[in-house]
Amino acid sequence: MSALNNIILVAVGILLTVASIWYGQNHHLLPASAADSAPLFDSLFNSTITVATGIFLIVQGVLIYSAIRYRKRRGDEGDGAPDHGNVLLEIVWTAVPAIIILWLGVASLDVYQAINSGVDAGGHAHSGMAMAMEESSYEAKDPSYAYTPVVVSGGEVGQPDLVVQVQGMQYAWVFTYPESGLVASELHLPLNKRVRLDMTALDVNHAFWVPQFRLKQDVIPGRETHLEFVPSKLGEYPIVCAELCGPYHGVMGGQLFVDTPEAFASWQEEQILAARSDGSTLALAPEVQPESAFAKAQHHRLGIPEDIHVLHRQFGSQSSG
Amino acid sequence: MTQLQENPNLTSTPPAKMELPSEPWWRFFTFSTDHKVIGIQYLVTTFFFYLVGGALATAVRAELATPEADFLGFERYNGAFTVHATIMIFLWIVPALVGGFGNYLVPLMIGARDMAFPKLNAVAFWMIPPTGILLLVSLLVEAPAAGWTSYPPLSLISGKVGEELWILSILLGGTSSILAAVNFFVTILKMRMPGMKLEDMPLFCWAMLATSVLTLIATPVLAGALILLSFDLLAGTAFFNPSGGGDPVVYQHMFWFYSHPAVYIMILPVFGMISEILPVHARKPIFAYKAIAYSSLAICFLGLIVWAHHMFTSGTPDWMRVFFMIATMAIAVPTGIKVFSWLATLWGGKIRFTSAMLFGMGFVSMFVIGGLSGIILASVPLDIHVHDTYFVVAHLHYVLFGGSVFGIYAGLYHWFPKMTGRMLNEFWGRVHFLLTFVGFNMCFLPMHKLGLMGMPRRVAQYDPQFADLNWISSVGAFILAISTLPFLFNAIYSWVAGRKAGDNPWEALSLEWMTTSPPPHQNFYGEPILLTGPYDYGTHSKETLDYFAAQLQTLRELALMETEAPHS
Ligand code: HEM
Ligand SMILES: [Cu+2]
Ligand SMILES: [Cu+2]
Numbered sequence: 001m002s003a004l005n006n007i008i009l010v011a012v013g014i015l016l017t018v019a020s021i022w023y024g025q026n027h028h029l030l031p032a033s034a035a036d037s038a039p040l041f042d043s044l045f046n047s048t049i050t051v052a053t054g055i056f057l058i059v060q061g062v063l064i065y066s067a068i069r070y071r072k073r074r075g076d077e078g079d080g081a082p083d084h085g086n087v088l089l090e091i092v093w094t095a096v097p098a099i100i101i102l103w104l105g106v107a108s109l110d111v112y113q114a115i116n117s118g119v120d121a122g123g124h125a126h127s128g129m130a131m132a133m134e135e136s137s138y139e140a141k142d143p144s145y146a147y148t149p150v151v152v153s154g155g156e157v158g159q160p161d162l163v164v165q166v167q168g169m170q171y172a173w174v175f176t177y178p179e180s181g182l183v184a185s186e187l188h189l190p191l192n193k194r195v196r197l198d199m200t201a202l203d204v205n206h207a208f209w210v211p212q213f214r215l216k217q218d219v220i221p222g223r224e225t226h227l228e229f230v231p232s233k234l235g236e237y238p239i240v241c242a243e244l245c246g247p248y249h250g251v252m253g254g255q256l257f258v259d260t261p262e263a264f265a266s267w268q269e270e271q272i273l274a275a276r277s278d279g280s281t282l283a284l285a286p287e288v289q290p291e292s293a294f295a296k297a298q299h300h301r302l303g304i305p306e307d308i309h310v311l312h313r314q315f316g317s318q319s320s321g
Numbered sequence: 322m323t324q325l326q327e328n329p330n331l332t333s334t335p336p337a338k339m340e341l342p343s344e345p346w347w348r349f350f351t352f353s354t355d356h357k358v359i360g361i362q363y364l365v366t367t368f369f370f371y372l373v374g375g376a377l378a379t380a381v382r383a384e385l386a387t388p389e390a391d392f393l394g395f396e397r398y399n400g401a402f403t404v405h406a407t408i409m410i411f412l413w414i415v416p417a418l419v420g421g422f423g424n425y426l427v428p429l430m431i432g433a434r435d436m437a438f439p440k441l442n443a444v445a446f447w448m449i450p451p452t453g454i455l456l457l458v459s460l461l462v463e464a465p466a467a468g469w470t471s472y473p474p475l476s477l478i479s480g481k482v483g484e485e486l487w488i489l490s491i492l493l494g495g496t497s498s499i500l501a502a503v504n505f506f507v508t509i510l511k512m513r514m515p516g517m518k519l520e521d522m523p524l525f526c527w528a529m530l531a532t533s534v535l536t537l538i539a540t541p542v543l544a545g546a547l548i549l550l551s552f553d554l555l556a557g558t559a560f561f562n563p564s565g566g567g568d569p570v571v572y573q574h575m576f577w578f579y580s581h582p583a584v585y586i587m588i589l590p591v592f593g594m595i596s597e598i599l600p601v602h603a604r605k606p607i608f609a610y611k612a613i614a615y616s617s618l619a620i621c622f623l624g625l626i627v628w629a630h631h632m633f634t635s636g637t638p639d640w641m642r643v644f645f646m647i648a649t650m651a652i653a654v655p656t657g658i659k660v661f662s663w664l665a666t667l668w669g670g671k672i673r674f675t676s677a678m679l680f681g682m683g684f685v686s687m688f689v690i691g692g693l694s695g696i697i698l699a700s701v702p703l704d705i706h707v708h709d710t711y712f713v714v715a716h717l718h719y720v721l722f723g724g725s726v727f728g729i730y731a732g733l734y735h736w737f738p739k740m741t742g743r744m745l746n747e748f749w750g751r752v753h754f755l756l757t758f759v760g761f762n763m764c765f766l767p768m769h770k771l772g773l774m775g776m777p778r779r780v781a782q783y784d785p786q787f788a789d790l791n792w793i794s795s796v797g798a799f800i801l802a803i804s805t806l807p808f809l810f811n812a813i814y815s816w817v818a819g820r821k822a823g824d825n826p827w828e829a830l831s832l833e834w835m836t837t838s839p840p841p842h843q844n845f846y847g848e849p850i851l852l853t854g855p856y857d858y859g860t861h862s863k864e865t866l867d868y869f870a871a872q873l874q875t876l877r878e879l880a881l882m883e884t885e886a887p888h889s
Contacts, residue, residue: 029773030774041703044702055689063664070603072672079858080858082606082859084609085611205474215706216705220636222569244399244709250779250783
């Protein structure tokens with residue numbers, strides 16, 4: 001190989017590296033981040049995009065180069081070189097991807113553990129099992145769907161500052177604050193406090209997803225699943241149902257508000273007052289409309305108040321005006 | 322090449338014009354046990370379903386062109402994407418690859434007269450039309466609407482009739498594919514011509530071997546899951562129904578125990594076809610034959626132990642998430658080996674840009690994108706964000722469309738002359754490629770960003786902030802819909818009146834080209850001979866080809882004399 005070739009090769013290599021690193025930082029593919037663990041996700045995602053861009057450029061580059069350089073010329077009916085393989089080359093392109101995925105595997109494991117446990121929230125100890133789940137209190141007779149502490153083998157339960165019970169149903173989310181007994185259709189959370197969601201579904205599978213938190217967890221009937229995080233930025237974020245749950249799956253959304261601790265406290269008080277004057281404990285979104293007989297039976301079994309259907313219909317007609 | 326010198330007269334026979342009596346056209350409408358007829362039956366039937374599935378996809382994209390659910394409406398939308406996906410997987414990709422190309426090519430490539438169990442083969446094919454009819458009937462009666470994954474409890478409450486029709490349809494299709502797999506497994510191991518070792522086989526046969534093993538191990542589990550789901554649906558049992566104490570997540574495990582391997586059932590045969598097509602049109606031996614062959618087996622094995630990567634957010638325990646993440650990432654290694662070997666095959670070749678080659682190179686280019694997004698999906702923390710979003714829809718289409726469908730098109734352009742004896746028109750082939758390539762990327766590239774930004778999949782209505790990218794995507798889908806037209810007309814016209822192909826228009830070296838186009842009922846005149854490896858381009862390939870052409874000519878004359886003898 002001539003010196004010129006070497007120079008070209010090195011130059012291409014540098015260009016490729018620069019382009020990959022640049023794109024890894026400037027892809028604009030993610031929404032703003034608003035949870036403590038989201039930056040961990042973002043940096044892993046950016047590194048992965050960097051590596052992926054490099055591989056993408058190499059493969060497409062070789063493909064295009066070959067297409068141009070090794071195209072059949074007019075009148076040439078011959079064959080290419082009878083080249084059956086090259087052991088060294090084969091070892092390289094087995095080993096390099098192996099190393100890359102080893103790196104990605106280890107990095108992913110790191111980030112996964114950190115997302116689950118490493119968040120510092122006022123000096124509490126947290127186990128690595130924040131998302132573990134077990135049989136829920138589903139079978140319990142208690143109609144209020146009481147919170148049962150999760151006991152997970154291999155680590156003690158985390159100590160969140162706030163626990164919220166989340167119920168998914170066709171096509172709405174219901175949030176219960178066990179401490180105050182408040183039931184709401186919006187999720188309000190205090191800034192920089194560690195929150196655990198204890199989630200279950202009343203009818204079919206749903207999934208609780210907040211894109212700005214980079215967190216998602218299926219919400220499954222007959223089970224309790226968990227999500228634990230620390231909201232780190234004030235604002236309003238969408239809660240998206242990410243698991244197909246029926247025809248209106250696409251409109252099953254919710255609102256998540258990250259408030260200052262003061263605003264959070266006053267919101268809670270307001271809601272409780274409002275609910276009392278209303279004579280109900282429920283503040284449900286207008287679109288709650290359990291459709292199926294199955295869902296109704298489920299709601300009944302789970303002790304959702306009989307008047308829920310009436311209630312949110314009233315609520316719906318009020319708020320739609 | 323010693324035989325060559327011993328038979329100088331063979332090389333110098335001038336090509337005489339003569340037509341052997343062709344078999345009747347209506348054999349394609351019979352219970353034929355000829356693997357070539359069955360292969361074509363599969364290909365034509367499944368292409369019809371592809372058009373139906375494509376029409377549904379176009380309807381889905383029409384709905385998504387604007388944020389409101391104003392075209393199909395909520396209920397019909399779910400039915401449309403459910404049937405779209407079911408058709409594409411179970412009535413197009415799987416049967417077209419395994420039943421279509423597998424059937425047509427495997428016996429020819431290994432020098433066999435037919436498959437090991439010809440009747441069983443025909444039975445397997447004739448289960449496909451009822452599979453499709455059941456599904457299409459469901460569209461008219463009550464479309465299944467729980468997605469092609471059909472997770473309970475939703476699948477238990479979204480319409481009994483449609484769901485049961487869907488289950489019966491898949492059970493029938495699954496049975497068909499198990500029967501086909503048994504046949505391939507035995508055929509490849511037992512029916513190879515004398516002297517052909519496993520390592521003399523074309524790589525497509527290796528891929529089919531791995532595919533058959535996957536089908537045999539995985540499909541019965543799907544059948545089990547669907548039968549249990551049926552009981553829940555019709556008999557009120559509670560295997561998966563939480564209101565009776567059942568566990569919906571168990572269904573997910575059973576479903577993906579099949580359906581992850583199924584994605585390899587849908588891509589391994591394509592890997593095989595690409596490994597045939599690239600060397601022929603690049604005029605070079607396949608690079609690293611053994612690595613490609615054994616990486617198919619590695620993928621087959623690893624493919625069986627990664628299913629829970631579809632369930633990272635299903636509340637699976639931590640150890641499971643970690644195990645399945647590592648296993649999934651490991652698949653990147655054998656897959657990478659294949660991609661790099663294909664690139665090395667092109668490097669230094671004399672590439673002929675036939676339509677087959679364009680789709681073949683298009684496959685490599687598009688499949689890599691699907692592979693890279695696949696690595697992101699394999700990483701647990703990354704997948705938690707993108708699972709069940711449009712990112713997944715983008716990924717799966719880069720693999721299934723950019724991968725499997727591009728590969729099928731490459732295969733159709735490459736083997737059409739063998740199957741029909743006529744060439745496809747190259748100009749319209751290029752138009753077809755260009756439209757497909759542009760439409761495909763326009764349709765599916767923006768979906769990556771949509772998913773990452775927050776758009777979930779399987780929704781008829783979405784946040785207006787996603788309107789622009791969805792609009793681009795829908796325009797791409799319409800281009801894709803149009804792109805099938807040049808192919809369709811090209812195929813129909815060329816089959817009837819295309820240019821005669823001759824026996825070996827691509828000057829290929831594998832055995833299927835060492836017989837006439839289309840091959841006779843018994844596949845070969847006389848005993849097939851293995852003079853050359855399937856990829857020995859560059860070493861005497863010209864002499865070998867001349868020798869074979871001459872030999873075939875002689876054999877054909879003999880055959881002609883035989884058929885004419887009784888009449889004269
Ligand atoms: C003709 C071009 C195609 C277009 C425009 C198209 C479009 C779409 C769209 C928009 C979705 C998402 C539906 C949703 O989540 O709401 C989808 C889903 C899907 N498509 Fe396609 N598609 C095409 C071809 C294919 C092909 C060739 C396959 C091959 C097997 C395929 C397999 C699937 C699968 C498995 C799903 C998942 C459905 C589900 O979520 O249950 N598609 N398609
Ligand atoms: Cu939902
Ligand atoms: Cu998978």
